[in-house]
Amino acid sequence: MTRQLTAPEVRSATFVAETRTFASLPPVGPPEVAIAGRSNVGKSTLLNRLAARHSLARTSKTPGRTRGIIFYDLQLGGPLGSHPSLRLADLPGYGYARVSQTERASWQQLLEGYAERRPTLALFVVLVDARRGIEAEERQLLEWLATLSIPVRIAFTKVDKLNASQRGLVRDSLRSLVPRIATGTPLLVSGQTSEGIPELWDAILRALSPSVEARSRTSTND
Numbered sequence: 001m002t003r004q005l006t007a008p009e010v011r012s013a014t015f016v017a018e019t020r021t022f023a024s025l026p027p028v029g030p031p032e033v034a035i036a037g038r039s040n041v042g043k044s045t046l047l048n049r050l051a052a053r054h055s056l057a058r059t060s061k062t063p064g065r066t067r068g069i070i071f072y073d074l075q076l077g078g079p080l081g082s083h084p085s086l087r088l089a090d091l092p093g094y095g096y097a098r099v100s101q102t103e104r105a106s107w108q109q110l111l112e113g114y115a116e117r118r119p120t121l122a123l124f125v126v127l128v129d130a131r132r133g134i135e136a137e138e139r140q141l142l143e144w145l146a147t148l149s150i151p152v153r154i155a156f157t158k159v160d161k162l163n164a165s166q167r168g169l170v171r172d173s174l175r176s177l178v179p180r181i182a183t184g185t186p187l188l189v190s191g192q193t194s195e196g197i198p199e200l201w202d203a204i205l206r207a208l209s210p211s212v213e214a215r216s217r218t219s220t221n222d
């Protein structure tokens, strides 16, 4: 029995704010989904895919472009409209060597304050490059998130770059690597081909409202 998942219609997607300090975070609004991961992993590309917009978030071949947290509000339509709005947060990438210690410290402070004290934060999506796997930075991030009571989902991205046997290896490695620190099955996604986007949307909508969403997502194909 396979459930047919589809991404919800995104009626509107708008930039809210870019903030570089905890003190200047925008006032709380809709539930927030944070997209985290090292610099260049594909956060902005994935965010554009989720929003079904080509250039809402700026993507870049140059690592380390995003200096603060960038917020976008989405209005959803269609049958999933029981949760019509949510906010996506494009987090600053870590693991970028060519920034000063001072800058790194200020990112860290912003990120920690946000994760620990944002009341509307509903889900942390941690993006991991499928070809690199979970390295020290990801492990550290996941272990820290596990100490907070925030739902976390791991999404391995750029899977379009993997061949069939490499995909098999990623899946195998996930079983041993992830269970201790993450909740939910890791997703395989691509911002390039949109593979896994309906599954990621499903995870997001469930995190926003687990019980209601589980009922409304029962597909006619069951």
Ligand SMILES: Nc1nc2c(ncn2[C@@H]2O[C@H](COP(=O)(O)OP(=O)(O)O)[C@@H](O)[C@H]2O)c(=O)[nH]1
Pocket: 037, 038, 039, 040, 041, 042, 043, 044, 045, 046, 058, 059, 060, 061, 063, 064, 093, 157, 158, 159, 160, 161, 189, 190, 191, 192, 193
């Ligand atoms: N092949 C492939 N390239 C991707 C994917 N996602 C992002 N990229 C590329 O990776 C680079 C960094 O993407 P970006 O979204 O700016 O990463 P960010 O720094 O995490 O926001 C860009 O050149 C993207 O085109 C993906 O799923 N597949």
Ligand SMILES: [Mg+2]
Pocket: 043, 044, 045, 058, 059, 060, 065, 066, 090
């Ligand atoms: Mg980016």
